Amino acid sequence: MNRLKINLKILKKEAKKEIEGAKNLKELDEIFRKYLGEKGELRQILHSLEKISKAKKRRAKIGKEVNELKEFLEEKIKDKRSSLAKVTESKEEWVDITIPGKKPSLGHLHPLTQVKREIEEIFQSMGFSVVEGPEVENEWYNFDALNIPKDHPARDMWDTLWLKDKGAKLLLRAHTSPVQIHYMEKNQPPLRIIVPGSVFRHEATDTRHEFQLYQIEGLMVDKEISVAHLKAILAEFFKRFFGKNTAFRLDPDFFPFTEPSFNVSVTCVICGGKGCNLCKKTGWLEMAGAGMVHPNVLKNSGLNPKEWRGWAFGFGLERLAMMKYKIDDIRLFRSGDLRFLNQF
Ligand code: DAH
Numbered sequence: 001m002n003r004l005k006i007n008l009k010i011l012k013k014e015a016k017k018e019i020e021g022a023k024n025l026k027e028l029d030e031i032f033r034k035y036l037g038e039k040g041e042l043r044q045i046l047h048s049l050e051k052i053s054k055a056k057k058r059r060a061k062i063g064k065e066v067n068e069l070k071e072f073l074e075e076k077i078k079d080k081r082s083s084l085a086k087v088t089e090s091k092e093e094w095v096d097i098t099i100p101g102k103k104p105s106l107g108h109l110h111p112l113t114q115v116k117r118e119i120e121e122i123f124q125s126m127g128f129s130v131v132e133g134p135e136v137e138n139e140w141y142n143f144d145a146l147n148i149p150k151d152h153p154a155r156d157m158w159d160t161l162w163l164k165d166k167g168a169k170l171l172l173r174a175h176t177s178p179v180q181i182h183y184m185e186k187n188q189p190p191l192r193i194i195v196p197g198s199v200f201r202h203e204a205t206d207t208r209h210e211f212q213l214y215q216i217e218g219l220m221v222d223k224e225i226s227v228a229h230l231k232a233i234l235a236e237f238f239k240r241f242f243g244k245n246t247a248f249r250l251d252p253d254f255f256p257f258t259e260p261s262f263n264v265s266v267t268c269v270i271c272g273g274k275g276c277n278l279c280k281k282t283g284w285l286e287m288a289g290a291g292m293v294h295p296n297v298l299k300n301s302g303l304n305p306k307e308w309r310g311w312a313f314g315f316g317l318e319r320l321a322m323m324k325y326k327i328d329d330i331r332l333f334r335s336g337d338l339r340f341l342n343q344f
Helices: 002-019 023-038 041-052 054-094 112-126 155-159 177-185 227-242 295-300 317-324 330-334
Strands: 136-138 170-172 191-202 212-222 248-253 259-266 284-293 309-316
Touching: 002 023, 002 041, 002 054, 023 041, 023 054, 041 054, 054 309, 112 191, 112 212, 112 227, 177 191, 177 212, 177 295, 212 227, 212 284, 212 317, 227 248, 227 259, 227 284, 227 309, 227 317, 248 284, 259 309, 284 295, 284 317, 309 317, 317 330
Parallel strands: none
Antiparallel strands: 136 170, 191 212, 212 309, 248 259, 259 284, 284 309
Protein backbone atom coordinates (compact mmCIF):
# COMPACT_ATOMS: atom_id res chain seq x y z
CA MET A 1 0.00 0.00 0.00
CA ASN A 2 2.84 2.29 0.76
CA ARG A 3 4.00 1.87 -2.81
CA LEU A 4 0.65 3.07 -3.99
CA LYS A 5 0.86 6.07 -1.74
CA ILE A 6 4.24 6.96 -3.22
CA ASN A 7 2.79 6.45 -6.70
CA LEU A 8 0.00 8.88 -5.93
CA LYS A 9 2.49 11.44 -4.74
CA ILE A 10 4.62 11.07 -7.87
CA LEU A 11 1.53 11.16 -10.05
CA LYS A 12 0.32 14.32 -8.39
CA LYS A 13 3.69 15.95 -8.89
CA GLU A 14 3.95 14.93 -12.53
CA ALA A 15 0.38 15.83 -13.41
CA LYS A 16 0.77 19.22 -11.74
CA LYS A 17 3.93 19.89 -13.71
CA GLU A 18 2.31 18.88 -16.98
CA ILE A 19 -0.79 21.01 -16.36
CA GLU A 20 1.32 24.02 -15.55
CA GLY A 21 3.44 23.48 -18.67
CA ALA A 22 0.49 23.09 -21.08
CA LYS A 23 0.97 25.57 -23.91
CA ASN A 24 -2.55 25.53 -25.25
CA LEU A 25 -6.05 24.17 -24.71
CA LYS A 26 -5.39 21.16 -26.91
CA GLU A 27 -2.46 20.05 -24.79
CA LEU A 28 -4.53 20.60 -21.66
CA ASP A 29 -7.31 18.36 -23.02
CA GLU A 30 -4.78 15.61 -23.61
CA ILE A 31 -3.52 15.92 -20.03
CA PHE A 32 -7.10 15.72 -18.78
CA ARG A 33 -7.67 12.52 -20.73
CA LYS A 34 -4.38 11.08 -19.57
CA TYR A 35 -5.15 11.47 -15.86
CA LEU A 36 -8.88 11.91 -15.45
CA GLY A 37 -10.36 10.33 -18.57
CA GLU A 38 -12.29 7.02 -18.87
CA LYS A 39 -9.06 5.15 -19.27
CA GLY A 40 -7.02 7.68 -17.33
CA GLU A 41 -4.45 6.90 -14.69
CA LEU A 42 -6.65 7.64 -11.68
CA ARG A 43 -9.30 5.16 -12.91
CA GLN A 44 -6.68 2.55 -13.35
CA ILE A 45 -5.40 3.09 -9.82
CA LEU A 46 -8.90 2.65 -8.48
CA HIS A 47 -9.25 -0.60 -10.44
CA SER A 48 -5.92 -1.92 -9.27
CA LEU A 49 -6.84 -1.07 -5.71
CA GLU A 50 -9.49 -3.78 -5.76
CA LYS A 51 -6.94 -6.41 -6.63
CA ILE A 52 -4.25 -5.28 -4.20
CA SER A 53 -6.06 -4.90 -0.93
CA LYS A 54 -8.91 -6.81 0.52
CA ALA A 55 -9.12 -4.73 3.65
CA LYS A 56 -12.15 -2.49 3.29
CA LYS A 57 -10.85 0.23 5.56
CA ARG A 58 -7.62 0.55 3.69
CA ARG A 59 -9.37 0.65 0.35
CA ALA A 60 -11.65 3.35 1.58
CA LYS A 61 -8.71 5.42 2.78
CA ILE A 62 -6.81 5.14 -0.46
CA GLY A 63 -9.99 5.70 -2.44
CA LYS A 64 -10.47 8.92 -0.54
CA GLU A 65 -6.94 10.02 -1.35
CA VAL A 66 -7.46 9.23 -5.04
CA ASN A 67 -10.67 11.28 -5.03
CA GLU A 68 -8.90 14.18 -3.39
CA LEU A 69 -6.20 13.98 -6.03
CA LYS A 70 -8.91 13.87 -8.68
CA GLU A 71 -10.53 17.02 -7.32
CA PHE A 72 -7.17 18.69 -7.01
CA LEU A 73 -6.30 17.94 -10.63
CA GLU A 74 -9.74 18.99 -11.86
CA GLU A 75 -9.35 22.32 -10.09
CA LYS A 76 -5.85 22.79 -11.50
CA ILE A 77 -7.02 22.04 -15.03
CA LYS A 78 -9.94 24.43 -14.66
CA ASP A 79 -7.62 27.24 -13.56
CA LYS A 80 -5.19 26.54 -16.33
CA ARG A 81 -8.00 26.45 -18.86
CA SER A 82 -9.21 29.92 -17.95
CA SER A 83 -5.72 31.39 -17.95
CA LEU A 84 -5.02 29.86 -21.38
CA ALA A 85 -8.30 31.23 -22.70
CA LYS A 86 -7.31 34.71 -21.50
CA VAL A 87 -4.00 34.50 -23.35
CA THR A 88 -5.75 33.49 -26.59
CA GLU A 89 -8.24 36.31 -26.16
CA SER A 90 -5.59 38.93 -25.61
CA LYS A 91 -3.66 37.56 -28.57
CA GLU A 92 -6.63 38.40 -30.78
CA GLU A 93 -6.54 41.99 -29.57
CA TRP A 94 -2.83 42.26 -29.87
CA VAL A 95 -1.56 45.05 -32.09
CA ASP A 96 1.68 44.71 -33.94
CA ILE A 97 3.05 48.22 -33.76
CA THR A 98 5.91 47.36 -36.10
CA ILE A 99 3.58 46.80 -39.08
CA PRO A 100 3.80 49.85 -41.41
CA GLY A 101 0.67 52.01 -41.04
CA LYS A 102 -2.03 52.44 -43.66
CA LYS A 103 -1.62 55.74 -45.49
CA PRO A 104 -4.88 57.71 -45.61
CA SER A 105 -5.39 59.00 -49.12
CA LEU A 106 -5.05 62.77 -48.92
CA GLY A 107 -6.75 65.14 -51.29
CA HIS A 108 -5.16 68.29 -52.64
CA LEU A 109 -6.10 71.79 -53.67
CA HIS A 110 -8.07 72.22 -56.86
CA PRO A 111 -5.83 73.31 -59.78
CA LEU A 112 -7.68 76.64 -59.99
CA THR A 113 -7.00 77.31 -56.29
CA GLN A 114 -3.36 76.42 -56.80
CA VAL A 115 -3.09 78.81 -59.75
CA LYS A 116 -4.97 81.53 -57.88
CA ARG A 117 -2.58 81.31 -54.93
CA GLU A 118 0.43 81.38 -57.21
CA ILE A 119 -0.83 84.51 -58.96
CA GLU A 120 -1.55 86.18 -55.62
CA GLU A 121 1.99 85.49 -54.46
CA ILE A 122 3.52 86.95 -57.63
CA PHE A 123 1.52 90.17 -57.37
CA GLN A 124 1.99 90.46 -53.62
CA SER A 125 5.74 90.32 -54.16
CA MET A 126 5.35 93.33 -56.50
CA GLY A 127 3.55 95.32 -53.79
CA PHE A 128 -0.08 94.53 -54.71
CA SER A 129 -2.71 93.82 -52.05
CA VAL A 130 -5.24 91.03 -52.54
CA VAL A 131 -8.77 92.42 -52.21
CA GLU A 132 -12.20 90.80 -52.44
CA GLY A 133 -15.65 92.12 -53.26
CA PRO A 134 -19.30 91.00 -53.24
CA GLU A 135 -20.57 88.45 -55.77
CA VAL A 136 -24.04 89.99 -55.69
CA GLU A 137 -24.00 93.53 -57.04
CA ASN A 138 -26.43 96.22 -58.02
CA GLU A 139 -26.54 97.88 -61.44
CA TRP A 140 -24.54 100.87 -60.31
CA TYR A 141 -21.40 98.93 -59.45
CA ASN A 142 -21.63 96.34 -62.21
CA PHE A 143 -22.47 98.84 -64.97
CA ASP A 144 -23.15 102.53 -64.33
CA ALA A 145 -20.14 103.39 -62.19
CA LEU A 146 -18.00 101.63 -64.78
CA ASN A 147 -19.20 104.07 -67.43
CA ILE A 148 -21.72 101.63 -68.93
CA PRO A 149 -25.04 103.58 -69.01
CA LYS A 150 -28.38 101.78 -69.34
CA ASP A 151 -28.80 102.28 -73.08
CA HIS A 152 -25.17 101.66 -73.93
CA PRO A 153 -24.68 98.73 -76.32
CA ALA A 154 -21.73 97.60 -74.19
CA ARG A 155 -24.22 96.16 -71.70
CA ASP A 156 -24.78 93.44 -74.24
CA MET A 157 -21.22 92.28 -73.68
CA TRP A 158 -22.17 90.81 -70.33
CA ASP A 159 -25.06 88.43 -70.51
CA THR A 160 -26.21 89.08 -67.01
CA LEU A 161 -27.81 86.75 -64.47
CA TRP A 162 -30.40 88.89 -62.69
CA LEU A 163 -31.70 88.02 -59.25
CA LYS A 164 -35.42 87.99 -58.51
CA ASP A 165 -35.84 90.37 -55.61
CA LYS A 166 -38.05 92.99 -54.11
CA GLY A 167 -37.20 96.40 -55.55
CA ALA A 168 -33.47 97.01 -56.08
CA LYS A 169 -32.18 95.39 -59.25
CA LEU A 170 -29.58 92.91 -58.09
CA LEU A 171 -27.44 90.63 -60.20
CA LEU A 172 -24.62 88.13 -59.98
CA ARG A 173 -21.58 90.19 -60.93
CA ALA A 174 -20.55 89.64 -64.54
CA HIS A 175 -16.97 90.74 -63.89
CA THR A 176 -14.66 91.70 -61.03
CA SER A 177 -14.34 95.30 -62.29
CA PRO A 178 -17.00 96.62 -59.81
CA VAL A 179 -14.47 96.00 -57.02
CA GLN A 180 -12.35 98.79 -58.55
CA ILE A 181 -15.13 101.21 -57.61
CA HIS A 182 -15.65 99.76 -54.11
CA TYR A 183 -11.93 100.01 -53.41
CA MET A 184 -11.39 103.52 -54.79
CA GLU A 185 -14.40 104.78 -52.81
CA LYS A 186 -12.74 103.77 -49.58
CA ASN A 187 -9.01 104.16 -50.28
CA GLN A 188 -6.83 107.03 -51.38
CA PRO A 189 -4.11 106.52 -54.05
CA PRO A 190 -1.46 105.37 -54.55
CA LEU A 191 -3.29 102.06 -55.03
CA ARG A 192 -2.08 98.65 -56.17
CA ILE A 193 -4.56 95.79 -55.88
CA ILE A 194 -5.55 92.52 -57.46
CA VAL A 195 -9.05 91.09 -57.02
CA PRO A 196 -9.55 87.36 -57.52
CA GLY A 197 -13.14 86.14 -57.54
CA SER A 198 -16.02 84.33 -59.22
CA VAL A 199 -18.05 85.95 -61.97
CA PHE A 200 -21.22 84.71 -63.63
CA ARG A 201 -22.44 84.89 -67.21
CA HIS A 202 -25.64 83.79 -68.81
CA GLU A 203 -24.00 82.07 -71.73
CA ALA A 204 -23.62 78.76 -73.51
CA THR A 205 -20.51 76.77 -72.67
CA ASP A 206 -17.84 75.55 -75.06
CA THR A 207 -14.12 74.76 -74.87
CA ARG A 208 -13.31 78.39 -73.99
CA HIS A 209 -16.44 79.60 -72.17
CA GLU A 210 -18.13 78.77 -68.88
CA PHE A 211 -21.13 80.36 -67.14
CA GLN A 212 -19.17 80.61 -63.91
CA LEU A 213 -15.49 81.47 -63.97
CA TYR A 214 -12.76 83.20 -62.02
CA GLN A 215 -11.33 86.57 -62.89
CA ILE A 216 -8.37 88.41 -61.50
CA GLU A 217 -8.84 92.14 -61.66
CA GLY A 218 -5.81 94.40 -61.37
CA LEU A 219 -5.72 98.11 -60.56
CA MET A 220 -2.90 100.57 -60.14
CA VAL A 221 -3.59 104.26 -59.47
CA ASP A 222 -0.92 106.89 -58.91
CA LYS A 223 0.32 110.26 -60.25
CA GLU A 224 2.22 109.60 -63.49
CA ILE A 225 0.93 106.18 -64.53
CA SER A 226 1.12 105.09 -68.18
CA VAL A 227 0.68 102.03 -70.41
CA ALA A 228 4.43 101.42 -69.98
CA HIS A 229 3.80 100.50 -66.31
CA LEU A 230 1.05 98.15 -67.35
CA LYS A 231 3.30 96.44 -69.89
CA ALA A 232 6.16 96.11 -67.42
CA ILE A 233 3.95 94.52 -64.76
CA LEU A 234 2.37 92.15 -67.31
CA ALA A 235 5.78 91.11 -68.65
CA GLU A 236 7.06 90.37 -65.14
CA PHE A 237 3.90 88.49 -64.26
CA PHE A 238 3.97 86.29 -67.38
CA LYS A 239 7.68 85.58 -66.88
CA ARG A 240 7.15 84.38 -63.33
CA PHE A 241 3.87 82.60 -63.94
CA PHE A 242 4.93 80.67 -67.04
CA GLY A 243 8.54 80.36 -65.87
CA LYS A 244 10.09 81.83 -69.00
CA ASN A 245 9.93 84.86 -71.25
CA THR A 246 6.50 84.47 -72.75
CA ALA A 247 5.54 86.37 -75.86
CA PHE A 248 2.46 88.53 -75.27
CA ARG A 249 0.86 91.36 -77.13
CA LEU A 250 -1.59 94.19 -76.59
CA ASP A 251 -4.18 94.71 -79.31
CA PRO A 252 -6.55 97.69 -79.43
CA ASP A 253 -9.96 96.82 -78.00
CA PHE A 254 -12.94 98.56 -76.47
CA PHE A 255 -14.12 98.64 -72.85
CA PRO A 256 -16.28 101.51 -71.56
CA PHE A 257 -14.25 101.77 -68.36
CA THR A 258 -10.82 102.18 -69.97
CA GLU A 259 -9.39 104.55 -72.54
CA PRO A 260 -7.35 103.44 -74.43
CA SER A 261 -8.33 99.76 -74.10
CA PHE A 262 -6.49 96.60 -75.07
CA ASN A 263 -6.82 92.90 -75.08
CA VAL A 264 -3.81 90.96 -73.85
CA SER A 265 -2.88 87.72 -75.62
CA VAL A 266 -0.12 85.15 -75.17
CA THR A 267 1.22 82.60 -77.64
CA CYS A 268 -1.08 79.56 -77.59
CA VAL A 269 0.78 76.77 -75.79
CA ILE A 270 -1.45 74.05 -77.20
CA CYS A 271 -0.15 74.58 -80.76
CA GLY A 272 2.99 76.58 -79.95
CA GLY A 273 1.60 79.50 -81.95
CA LYS A 274 1.02 77.47 -85.11
CA GLY A 275 -2.75 77.72 -84.90
CA CYS A 276 -5.27 75.22 -83.48
CA ASN A 277 -8.95 74.99 -82.67
CA LEU A 278 -8.54 76.50 -79.21
CA CYS A 279 -6.87 79.70 -80.50
CA LYS A 280 -9.10 79.74 -83.59
CA LYS A 281 -6.04 79.17 -85.78
CA THR A 282 -4.52 82.53 -84.78
CA GLY A 283 -1.68 81.20 -82.59
CA TRP A 284 -2.71 83.66 -79.84
CA LEU A 285 -5.07 83.26 -76.93
CA GLU A 286 -6.70 86.20 -75.19
CA MET A 287 -5.90 86.25 -71.47
CA ALA A 288 -7.16 89.62 -70.32
CA GLY A 289 -8.80 92.91 -71.09
CA ALA A 290 -6.87 96.00 -69.97
CA GLY A 291 -6.44 99.71 -70.38
CA MET A 292 -6.02 103.10 -68.76
CA VAL A 293 -8.80 103.75 -66.24
CA HIS A 294 -11.44 106.03 -67.80
CA PRO A 295 -11.68 109.46 -66.14
CA ASN A 296 -15.40 108.87 -65.52
CA VAL A 297 -14.60 105.75 -63.49
CA LEU A 298 -12.20 107.73 -61.29
CA LYS A 299 -14.84 110.46 -60.91
CA ASN A 300 -17.58 107.92 -60.03
CA SER A 301 -15.33 106.57 -57.29
CA GLY A 302 -14.67 110.01 -55.83
CA LEU A 303 -11.16 110.56 -57.24
CA ASN A 304 -10.06 113.60 -59.23
CA PRO A 305 -9.04 112.47 -62.77
CA LYS A 306 -6.85 115.57 -63.12
CA GLU A 307 -4.84 114.45 -60.14
CA TRP A 308 -4.75 110.68 -60.53
CA ARG A 309 -4.20 108.20 -63.33
CA GLY A 310 -4.30 104.44 -63.41
CA TRP A 311 -4.39 101.27 -65.39
CA ALA A 312 -6.55 98.19 -64.90
CA PHE A 313 -6.74 94.67 -66.21
CA GLY A 314 -9.09 91.70 -65.92
CA PHE A 315 -7.62 88.21 -66.39
CA GLY A 316 -9.55 85.00 -66.89
CA LEU A 317 -8.03 82.68 -64.31
CA GLU A 318 -9.12 79.50 -66.13
CA ARG A 319 -7.46 80.75 -69.32
CA LEU A 320 -4.19 81.29 -67.46
CA ALA A 321 -4.40 77.79 -65.96
CA MET A 322 -5.17 76.33 -69.39
CA MET A 323 -2.07 77.91 -70.88
CA LYS A 324 0.14 76.89 -67.98
CA TYR A 325 -0.94 73.24 -67.99
CA LYS A 326 -1.85 72.84 -71.68
CA ILE A 327 -5.53 72.16 -71.02
CA ASP A 328 -7.65 72.41 -74.15
CA ASP A 329 -11.14 72.48 -72.61
CA ILE A 330 -12.20 74.95 -69.90
CA ARG A 331 -15.11 72.70 -68.84
CA LEU A 332 -12.71 70.13 -67.35
CA PHE A 333 -12.07 72.36 -64.31
CA ARG A 334 -15.57 72.05 -62.92
CA SER A 335 -16.35 68.61 -64.28
CA GLY A 336 -15.42 66.91 -60.99
CA ASP A 337 -13.58 64.26 -63.03
CA LEU A 338 -10.91 62.76 -60.76
CA ARG A 339 -8.89 61.51 -63.74
CA PHE A 340 -8.36 65.16 -64.58
CA LEU A 341 -8.00 66.55 -61.05
CA ASN A 342 -5.54 63.89 -59.84
CA GLN A 343 -2.99 65.13 -62.35
CA PHE A 344 -2.33 68.27 -60.30
N1 DAH B 1 -14.26 93.32 -67.03
C1 DAH B 1 -13.86 92.92 -68.34
C2 DAH B 1 -14.58 91.65 -68.75
O1 DAH B 1 -15.09 90.97 -67.92
C3 DAH B 1 -12.38 92.66 -68.39
C4 DAH B 1 -11.58 93.90 -68.21
C5 DAH B 1 -11.25 94.66 -69.33
C6 DAH B 1 -11.20 94.34 -66.98
C7 DAH B 1 -10.50 95.79 -69.19
C8 DAH B 1 -10.45 95.49 -66.82
C9 DAH B 1 -10.11 96.22 -67.95
O2 DAH B 1 -10.03 95.95 -65.65
O3 DAH B 1 -9.37 97.33 -67.80
O4 DAH B 1 -14.59 91.32 -69.90
